[in-house]
Amino acid sequence: MLRISKMTDYAIMVMVELSASRGEVLNAHVLADRSHLELPTVSKVLKLLVKSGLVDSYRGAAGGYSLERDASEISVAEIITAIEGPIAMTECSIEEGLCSQEANCGLRGNWQRISVAIVEAMENVTLAEMAQPAKPAADPLHITTHA
Numbered sequence: 001m002l003r004i005s006k007m008t009d010y011a012i013m014v015m016v017e018l019s020a021s022r023g024e025v026l027n028a029h030v031l032a033d034r035s036h037l038e039l040p041t042v043s044k045v046l047k048l049l050v051k052s053g054l055v056d057s058y059r060g061a062a063g064g065y066s067l068e069r070d071a072s073e074i075s076v077a078e079i080i081t082a083i084e085g086p087i088a089m090t091e092c093s094i095e096e097g098l099c100s101q102e103a104n105c106g107l108r109g110n111w112q113r114i115s116v117a118i119v120e121a122m123e124n125v126t127l128a129e130m131a132q133p134a135k136p137a138a139d140p141l142h143i144t145t146h147a
Contacts, residue, residue, distance in 0.1 A: 002089075004080060007041075007044070007045060010035070010042070011049060011083045012076070012130060013037065014031055014037070014042055014045050014049070015071075015127050015130075016035075016130055017034045018031070018066060019067060019128065019131050020131065023066060023067075025058055025062065025063065025064040025066050027065070028042050028043050028046055028064070028065070031046070031065065045083070048083055049065075049079075049082055052081070052082035053068055054074060054079065054082055055067060055068055056068050067127075071127040071131060072126050073126070074126060074127040074128075075122060075123045076125045077119055077123040077125075079127070087115065087118060088111075089111050089115045090108075090111045093111040093112045094115075
């Protein structure tokens with residue numbers, strides 16, 4: 001099964017809370033409370049999001065955090081990359097020389113194609129969309145037959 005880490009899921013939750021604040025500066029305690037996450041987890045996530053340029057931090061008594069850009073301009077792919085690094089299905093689809101089987105395997109190009117498709121799909125989903133209630137999705141595994 002392919003899945004993102006809990007930390008990435010938490011990062012998206014924190015980013016949704018920041019987007020709901022509409023430019024208000026929120027401190028880590030408030031974000032932890034609103035997202036129902038532990039403060040150390042929220043602090044760790046915020047540090048990575050600030051480092052990646054997705055979130056601005058402000059020091060002082062009225063300090064805290066806000067989104068660097070509008071939620072409609074931030075993709076899910078950017079958030080995942082900020083927490084987990086480059087999005088790829090396999091190490092070899094990121095860069096040559098990372099796999100001991102590379103010389104004997106011809107799959108790298110196909111893994112790269114799959115990785116690109118996944119990244120493009122995630123780039124097409126914005127933080128603003130993630131903050132909205134889910135729309136019913138078509139079930140790709142549901143197959144109907146007509147007799």
